[in-house]
Amino acid sequence: xxxxxxxxxxxxxxxxxxxxxxxxxxxxxxxxxxxxxxxxxxxxxxxxxxxxxxxxxxxxxxxxxxxxxxxxxx
Amino acid sequence: xxxxxxxxxxxxxxxxxxxxxxxxxxxxxxxxxxxxxxxxxxxxxxxxxxxxxxxxxxxxxxxxxxxxxxxxxxxxxxxxxxxxxxxxxxxxxxxxxxxxxxxxxxxxxxxxxxxxxxxxxxxxxxxxxxxxxxxxxxxxxxxxxxxxxxxxxxxxxxxxxxxxxxxxxxxxxxxxxxxxxxxxxxxxxxxxxxxxxxxxxxxxxxxxxxxxxxxxxxxxxxxxxxxxxxxxxxxxxxxxxxxxxxxxxxxxxxxxxxxxxxxxxxxxxxxxxxxxxxxxxxxxxxxxxxxxxxxxxxxxxxxxxxxxxxxxxxxxxxxxxxxxxxxxxxxxxxxxxxxxxxxxxxxxxxxxxxxxxxxxxxxxxxxxxxxxxxxxxxxxxxxxxxxxxxxxxxxxxxxxxxxxxxxxxxxxxxxxxxxxxxxxxxxxxxxxxxxxxxxxxxxxxxxxxxxxxxxxxxxxxxxxxxxxxxxxxxxxxxxxxxxxxxxxxxxxxxxxxxxxxxxxxxxxxxxxxxxxxxxxxxxxxxxxxxxxxxxxxxxxxxxxxxxxxxxxxxxxxxxxxxxxxxxxxxxxxxxxxxxxxxxxxxxxxxxxxxxxxxxxxxxxxxxxxxxxxxxxxxxxxxxxxxxxxxxxxxxxxxxx
Numbered sequence: 001x002x003x004x005x006x007x008x009x010x011x012x013x014x015x016x017x018x019x020x021x022x023x024x025x026x027x028x029x030x031x032x033x034x035x036x037x038x039x040x041x042x043x044x045x046x047x048x049x050x051x052x053x054x055x056x057x058x059x060x061x062x063x064x065x066x067x068x069x070x071x072x073x074x
Numbered sequence: 075x076x077x078x079x080x081x082x083x084x085x086x087x088x089x090x091x092x093x094x095x096x097x098x099x100x101x102x103x104x105x106x107x108x109x110x111x112x113x114x115x116x117x118x119x120x121x122x123x124x125x126x127x128x129x130x131x132x133x134x135x136x137x138x139x140x141x142x143x144x145x146x147x148x149x150x151x152x153x154x155x156x157x158x159x160x161x162x163x164x165x166x167x168x169x170x171x172x173x174x175x176x177x178x179x180x181x182x183x184x185x186x187x188x189x190x191x192x193x194x195x196x197x198x199x200x201x202x203x204x205x206x207x208x209x210x211x212x213x214x215x216x217x218x219x220x221x222x223x224x225x226x227x228x229x230x231x232x233x234x235x236x237x238x239x240x241x242x243x244x245x246x247x248x249x250x251x252x253x254x255x256x257x258x259x260x261x262x263x264x265x266x267x268x269x270x271x272x273x274x275x276x277x278x279x280x281x282x283x284x285x286x287x288x289x290x291x292x293x294x295x296x297x298x299x300x301x302x303x304x305x306x307x308x309x310x311x312x313x314x315x316x317x318x319x320x321x322x323x324x325x326x327x328x329x330x331x332x333x334x335x336x337x338x339x340x341x342x343x344x345x346x347x348x349x350x351x352x353x354x355x356x357x358x359x360x361x362x363x364x365x366x367x368x369x370x371x372x373x374x375x376x377x378x379x380x381x382x383x384x385x386x387x388x389x390x391x392x393x394x395x396x397x398x399x400x401x402x403x404x405x406x407x408x409x410x411x412x413x414x415x416x417x418x419x420x421x422x423x424x425x426x427x428x429x430x431x432x433x434x435x436x437x438x439x440x441x442x443x444x445x446x447x448x449x450x451x452x453x454x455x456x457x458x459x460x461x462x463x464x465x466x467x468x469x470x471x472x473x474x475x476x477x478x479x480x481x482x483x484x485x486x487x488x489x490x491x492x493x494x495x496x497x498x499x500x501x502x503x504x505x506x507x508x509x510x511x512x513x514x515x516x517x518x519x520x521x522x523x524x525x526x527x528x529x530x531x532x533x534x535x536x537x538x539x540x541x542x543x544x545x546x547x548x549x550x551x552x553x554x555x556x557x558x559x560x561x562x563x564x565x566x567x568x569x570x571x572x573x574x575x576x577x578x579x580x581x582x583x584x585x586x587x588x589x590x591x592x593x594x595x596x597x598x599x600x601x602x603x604x605x606x607x608x609x610x611x612x613x614x615x616x617x618x619x620x621x622x623x624x625x626x627x628x629x630x631x632x633x634x635x636x637x638x639x640x641x642x643x644x645x646x647x648x649x650x651x652x653x654x655x656x657x658x659x660x661x662x663x664x665x666x667x668x669x670x671x672x673x674x675x676x677x678x679x680x681x682x683x684x685x686x687x688x689x690x691x692x693x694x695x696x697x698x699x700x701x702x703x704x705x706x707x708x709x710x711x712x713x714x
Binding site: 023025026027028029030031033034041042044047048049051055056057058059060061062064065 | 133134136164165167168171196198322323326351355357450453454457463552553554555556557558
């Protein structure tokens, strides 16, 4: 499952970052690594961006990027 | 002189600390050979003079981001005596990865755990002594917004800058250390010495696949390059992953271990933040609040602005009257002095009263933390024209003045986004153009017609944005936008920001505004109106406007609001409605809204984008102005 498929309020654990390049690197730098928990704060299908809670801070990414983050729902 | 660099992740409060140290003396500089900006200033720390450098916020030292690579090179080229690593204590686990990377650089370092109060609210308690012991570097906790703890941390940074203690590095897992050790052996007497870098740091950078150092290694010797690749492969084989990923995971694990050892996470106090965000970032209500905040913001700015403008302008008007009594009002001297006074009046009396409250208001919104939320809301629209939500900030600034708007495009990452945003933001009606819209259309035709012009403006900008994205196709840049917590704005920081931007405006725009007015006044003296009108004849003729309006358009290139003042003069009456039809007024105002940006804007465009792109913007905006105004003429003719 990928991050963009989660519903609001759902929590998940990151399994893998499949995004490459600068954007993937940036996500890694911001703490999107295997095992990290993310919570979906705001998300609407087709409406960007998604608001996430990761490691105690909020970050917004688009569905396109969220697709590159493999997760397993908790 | 000792040089101390403030390094930290975005929103960690570096600027607050910087402001505390240096006040209003900061200068902006560019990192060598780039447009990446940093601030520097001299400061008195513990009675000694030092230079404090505020580098742009960076998440890590590994990223491929231009700003981060430049900041890294700046730190590495040996000009920095000590690093003050500013850490948002409420985000300790994430921030420690950068701290670990910084210690690898072997520059004397002091860690400043900022925003301790915010950490407490999140239920995080940090054992500072333990963190200092584990990292082997001094650690101080601070609340920079209230000035708590800053002095101690900076004074300590000054001490380590002198004493230059060895900075202990963190050790990775055995298998990684073994590979690092192998590579260090290869480097010790060769490349590391040559470029003056600690062999261990260079080894890690090479394993990290850092493009800059990889290139250095390749140039140095092909064998070294091969050996590096070999070691990367062997490391990758052991763990079944790439060397880059392994190192990044290692650093992450180190940071997590460290975090769990030194911090305890309790129950967070339920904050105002979540409640506010459910409103301000709501799918529907969010936009309502956005509109309301912007509306209130502009109302306040224009109230304050007009309060200041009237008396200041009166002063200048009176001095011109007085001038006419002192020297004959038809001589060269009179026109020269008059031009200069008018230029000063424009620079001080018209632009300033609006620009200063505008920048102050924006700095408050920025400091409170609203701007990233505006970026979040606007991303949907910006995405459609291939831009980031972040591009909304230059657009908002554009309603004040195009000069700071273009400067603000520096916050954008890609050159393409910078160009598109800068080009589009010059078309946003600034204060001067607002004067024309309200002074002409609003006054003679009514406020709803003026409002219509703003709607047309936004539509045109959206269409042009769409066209530009087609012309410069590229995968839309991904958005990773951190939404920080709300903060009480600090007056100090707000004032310092306003001053920094105003000073840039003064240096760049004032000479042009005053010089431009002088030139125009001399045109008037030489009675060149006729020739100027003739030069603009193709435009006035095709738009169905009186020939006499040509000169107003030339004046508008120097300062937009002059178009209105000159309009009265050119038509010989302030009762414009008796001379121009409603359609002509709309056509004229639309043309003025879009055509060539004013000289000050052109100057800043040239500086930020280069001459070629600036010429492109001038050509394109003039064409757009012609097309839009022609359409308006056609529609007006159809209605009439």
